[in-house]
Amino acid sequence: MEIRYEDIKLDFWSFLREAYKKNIKLDLGHFIILIKLLEINKEYNNLIKIHGKRNARKILEDKGIFSKNSEYVSGEYLKKCISRNSRGAVYSRIKDLQSLGFEIKTKPGALGGYKLLKTPQWFRLLDS
Numbered sequence: 668m669e670i671r672y673e674d675i676k677l678d679f680w681s682f683l684r685e686a687y688k689k690n691i692k693l694d695l696g697h698f699i700i701l702i703k704l705l706e707i708n709k710e711y712n713n714l715i716k717i718h719g720k721r722n723a724r725k726i727l728e729d730k731g732i733f734s735k736n737s738e739y740v741s742g743e744y745l746k747k748c749i750s751r752n753s754r755g756a757v758y759s760r761i762k763d764l765q766s767l768g769f770e771i772k773t774k775p776g777a778l779g780g781y782k783l784l785k786t787p788q789w790f791r792l793l794d795s
Contacts, residue, residue: 696749739780
C-alpha cells in the first residue's frame, strides 16, 4: 500500500492570503503536513470500506502512520515527512494551521498524534 500525496492540489494563493491576514509565516512544512493529513484521511476512509475500521487502523499503524492503538497520525511520522529532528517542529506548524481555521485534534504523549477533523470555509482543493 502506498499513499500518494501528489493527488492533493491546494489553492495556494488563498492559503497565502489567509496566512498573511493572520501574520503567519509559512514554510513548506505547513503544506506537507496539511497534505499528509488530508491524504491519510482519504486513504483511511478507503481502507475502512475495504477492510473495516479496526483492520484499516491496524494497517496504518503497521506502516508507522498512526500511533499505536489510535486513529491519530503519529507526530514521529510527520516529523520525518518534514525532515526535522523534533516533533516540536510538527506541533508549531499544527498550531499555525489551527490558527488558520483548520480543526486539528491533538493528543499528547507517545501514543498521541494529530487528527484533521475539518477544514476552514476559505480552504479549497483544486480539481486533479
